[in-house]
Amino acid sequence: MIPDKKVISVRNLVKKFGSFVANDNLSFEVCEGEIFGFLGANGAGKTTAIRILSGLSSPTSGEVIVAGFDAHKQPEQIKKNIGYMCQKFSLYEDLTVKENIMLYGGIYGIRKQVIRERTQSLLERLNFAEYGDRLIAALPLGLKQKLAFSVAVLHEPKIVFLDEPTGGVDPITRRQFWEMIYETASRGITVFVTTHYMDEAEYCDRISIMNEGKIVALDTPAGLKKQYNVDSVEEVFIRITRPGKN
Amino acid sequence: MERFLVFVRKEFLHIFRDFRTLIILFLLPGALILLFGFVVSTDLKNATVSFLDLSNDEMTQKIADKICSSGFFRKGDNIRDFSEIDQALRANKVKAVVVFEKDFSRNIISKGKANVHIITDGSEPNMATMTTNYISAIITDFNNELAGSSAKGILLVQPEVRMFYNPALKSQHMFVPGVITLIMILVCALMTSITITREKELGTMEALLVSPLKPVQIILGKILPYFILSFIDVIIILLLSWLVFDLPVKGSLALLLAESMLYILMSLSIGILISTVSSTMQQAIFISLVGMMLPTVLLSGFIYPIENMPKIYDWISAVLPPRYFIVIVKNVMIKGTGFAYVWKETLILVFFTLLAIGISMRKFRIRLQ
Numbered sequence: 058m059i060p061d062k063k064v065i066s067v068r069n070l071v072k073k074f075g076s077f078v079a080n081d082n083l084s085f086e087v088c089e090g091e092i093f094g095f096l097g098a099n100g101a102g103k104t105t106a107i108r109i110l111s112g113l114s115s116p117t118s119g120e121v122i123v124a125g126f127d128a129h130k131q132p133e134q135i136k137k138n139i140g141y142m143c144q145k146f147s148l149y150e151d152l153t154v155k156e157n158i159m160l161y162g163g164i165y166g167i168r169k170q171v172i173r174e175r176t177q178s179l180l181e182r183l184n185f186a187e188y189g190d191r192l193i194a195a196l197p198l199g200l201k202q203k204l205a206f207s208v209a210v211l212h213e214p215k216i217v218f219l220d221e222p223t224g225g226v227d228p229i230t231r232r233q234f235w236e237m238i239y240e241t242a243s244r245g246i247t248v249f250v251t252t253h254y255m256d257e258a259e260y261c262d263r264i265s266i267m268n269e270g271k272i273v274a275l276d277t278p279a280g281l282k283k284q285y286n287v288d289s290v291e292e293v294f295i296r297i298t299r300p301g302k303n
Numbered sequence: 304m305e306r307f308l309v310f311v312r313k314e315f316l317h318i319f320r321d322f323r324t325l326i327i328l329f330l331l332p333g334a335l336i337l338l339f340g341f342v343v344s345t346d347l348k349n350a351t352v353s354f355l356d357l358s359n360d361e362m363t364q365k366i367a368d369k370i371c372s373s374g375f376f377r378k379g380d381n382i383r384d385f386s387e388i389d390q391a392l393r394a395n396k397v398k399a400v401v402v403f404e405k406d407f408s409r410n411i412i413s414k415g416k417a418n419v420h421i422i423t424d425g426s427e428p429n430m431a432t433m434t435t436n437y438i439s440a441i442i443t444d445f446n447n448e449l450a451g452s453s454a455k456g457i458l459l460v461q462p463e464v465r466m467f468y469n470p471a472l473k474s475q476h477m478f479v480p481g482v483i484t485l486i487m488i489l490v491c492a493l494m495t496s497i498t499i500t501r502e503k504e505l506g507t508m509e510a511l512l513v514s515p516l517k518p519v520q521i522i523l524g525k526i527l528p529y530f531i532l533s534f535i536d537v538i539i540i541l542l543l544s545w546l547v548f549d550l551p552v553k554g555s556l557a558l559l560l561a562e563s564m565l566y567i568l569m570s571l572s573i574g575i576l577i578s579t580v581s582s583t584m585q586q587a588i589f590i591s592l593v594g595m596m597l598p599t600v601l602l603s604g605f606i607y608p609i610e611n612m613p614k615i616y617d618w619i620s621a622v623l624p625p626r627y628f629i630v631i632v633k634n635v636m637i638k639g640t641g642f643a644y645v646w647k648e649t650l651i652l653v654f655f656t657l658l659a660i661g662i663s664m665r666k667f668r669i670r671l672q
Contacts, residue, residue: 111513133515141513145506151320152313163309164514218513 062089063122064215064247065110070119072105079105081270083119087249089215092242094258095251097267098298103251104220106267110249111218112136124215137165140209140217140246144224148205150194154185157193158208165212172211179207199230203237210241217241219250223257235260255291264290266297273297306516310524317498318528327494332486332536336543339478347433350398353379353391358407366419366445370401375437392424399423399434411449479544480632481605483537483563484625485596487570490533492595495526495574496587504583518667526571533570537563553639562635562649566628569652572659573624579666599625624655 065087072080079102087093097103108114110123112132121128124138141147148157155176162172180186183203193201202222210217219238223231235257242248250261258264258278265275274281274297281293318324352370356363371378379397382388391397402420404410410417421438423431499522502508511521537560544550552559573595581587600606602616603625609617620626627648634640642649 113513133517136513137515139513141510143506143509145509147505147507147510149313149317149507150505152316156313156316160309160313161510161514164306164511164516166306166515 063087064089064124065093065249066120066122067110068120070106070109070121071117072102072109072114073117078270080109080116083272085265085272085275087216087247089247090242090245092238092248092250092260092262094261094264095249095267096258096264096294097251101267102270103267107218107220107249107251110135111139111141138215140212140214142205142209142217142219142222144221148193148201148208151192153190153192154180154196154204155189157204158211161208162211167212175211179211183207199226199233202226202230203234206234206237206241210246214246216247216249219248221251221253223252223254231257255289255294258290258294266294268298307520307524310516310520311527314498314524314528318532324494328490328532328536329539331489332482332540333543335482335486336479336540337547339482340544340548347375347437349377350375350430350434351379351396352376352399352401352434352438353382353397355382355385355388355400355402357405358403360408362408362411363403366403366442367401369445370438370441373437373441388422392422395424398427398430399438401438476550476633476637478605479540479548479550480629480636481603483540483632484566484603484605484628485599486536486540487533487563487566487628488573488595488599488625489591490536491529491567491570492574492577493588493591495529495571496577496581496591497584498529499525499575499578500581500584500587503578522575522667526575529574530567530571533567534560534564537567550636552636554635554641558642559632559635562628562631562645562652565649565652565656566624566631569624569656569659572656572663576659576663576666579663598623602626604629624652627651 063086065085067086068084070080070083071078081102083106095103095106105114109116109121109128112123112128112135115132116128123135126132126134126138128135149160152160158176158179159169159172162175163169167175176189180189183200185200185204188196188200193204196204206217206219206222209219223234226234231254238248238250238260250257252258261278263275263277264281265272267273274284274293276284278290281290282288285293285296287293287296318328354363354367356367367378370376376399379391382391382400385402388400388402391400400420400422402422404418404420407417419442421435423434425431499508502511512518516524541552541559545552574591577587577590577594581590598619602609602612602620603623604620605625609620609626612620631645631648631652634645638644
């Protein structure tokens with residue numbers, strides 16, 4: 058992680074749908090190679106923020122710079138420089154592993170020869186070599202998830218957005234998945250991840266917690282625990298989102 | 304462009320890996336044409352007729368033979384008693400019973416007049432009307448022969464009927480344009496709306512939208528394969544109707560193909576429209592089948608002539624694009640007319656295409672925000 062190089066910088070971001078304020082004056086920065094956890098209860102406004110950061114939706118007001126491009130004016134440039142993996146699984150079940158890689162590689166404009174080389178090294182890294190020509194439908198969920206992540210960073214983006222990437226996966230696969238996330242971050246790719254698993258939040262470099270459209274906490278996991286004087290991020294989360302109950 | 308082609312290739316892979324899609328694309332058109340051509344034929348052919356001949360003389364034999372040798376009818380078991388008529392009709396053994404009165408020939412000779420009874424099964428009104436008309440026509444013909452041979456010198460007004468454009472009155476002439484119209488709606492509207500909503504349901508649409516592909520490229524990539532494949536379908540149908548039913552394209556083939564392309568384009572844009580308003584495949588299938596297929600079959604003039612419908616259905620059918628395409632195909636294919644006779648319908652199809660594209664673009668933009 059390089060603290061000085063900011064790949065995402067958001068200042069006073071507001072997103073309104075009619076009179077409903079989904080994102081209320083968000084400001085934060087994310088550094089290159091950082092693993093940034095984006096937490097919040099359902100409906101807190103996480104998905105809206107991610108859609109804006111990934112160029113799918115434009116902010117109502119505020120300054121949003123992602124990978125050096127302005128979300129107001131250059132969403133197409135942003136799209137080329139980010140990777141994305143959503144909570145629903147994003148590979149095609151009726152295509153083989155290699156065909157999926159070819160497709161996403163091609164969509165991101167990677168040359169065929171390069172895709173082939175990367176496919177080869179990717180399959181070896183995942184111990185996947187014998188699965189190359191199998192249909193995705195025939196793979197177990199854990200493998201699919203890992204593959205989807207590898208495909209999302211195939212074009213070496215500056216940032217990869219992971220929207221609840223480990224939903225419905227067993228603990229061992231989740232662990233392996235986080236090893237992949239660490240490995241990716243060490244290559245200098247920023248990982249922006251949302252999750253509902255509080256143990257995963259502990260793995261992040263920094264986390265932000267959203268509640269009712271606002272960012273209410275933003276620090277390292279250790280810093281937050283110290284501030285709230287508790288033992289785990291889970292307790293921090295409960296304190297923040299349900300202050301009356303504790 | 305490179306990105307776009309990669310995407311189109313993926314769409315073709317989806318199509319060729321799904322046997323249900325393949326069946327709808329390639330088996331259904333042929334099957335429907337053959338089905339409508341042979342099985343659902345509304346022509347009268349080999350309907351069973353039984354006779355209750357109370358007179359059993361030379362003349363009644365002659366009439367019976369004439370009826371049965373016409374090719375429209377086949378002779379069923381003879382009936383000996385009135386009570387058997389009801390039984391035969393109920394058992395569905397015969398479509399009609401012809402009764403000759405007692406002393407038939409003698410009455411003709413002495414009184415100059417004899418009675419024939421035609422009894423049909425009214426539970427099948429179309430069939431009953433047709434059988435009655437055909438049998439009456441044959442008997443009239445027999446009458447004329449009789450009048451001619453007796454040389455009484457009566458001048459009868461004899462209408463000579465000729466059916467233009469379809470002299471043999473083949474019902475395939477009716478069905479081929481209908482089937483093309485139906486298949487295109489089915490393949491284009493149904494299939495494209497399914498393939499787009501499927502991506503929404505699976506979550507892959509999100510992945511595509513955050514990619515550098517533009518929404519226009521995604522939509523075009525989705526419909527291009529279906530455009531090509533449904534055009535091949537049109538050619539298959541035309542070949543089948545030419546080779547199997549001996550029904551060539553009378554007018555300009557180029558014009559017919561161009562109009563088909565327009566209609567395919569329109570159906571595709573309706574498919575896109577359906578996919579923008581529905582969020583699941585179920586919904587898309589429901590809207591396509593109930594909203595497009597059913598009205599096409601019932602109200603477009605495919606099976607039931609629009610002229611015979613109550614006014615209100617006529618108005619409903621006026622907003623159904625298939626109605627206009629059927630007119631175009633009939634004109635070009637069967638009457639052999641040129642563009643001058645179908646430009647109005649063409650313009651209407653262009654209008655519907657633009658309308659569907661316009662609405663879906665609006666909807667799509669709202670969804671993206």
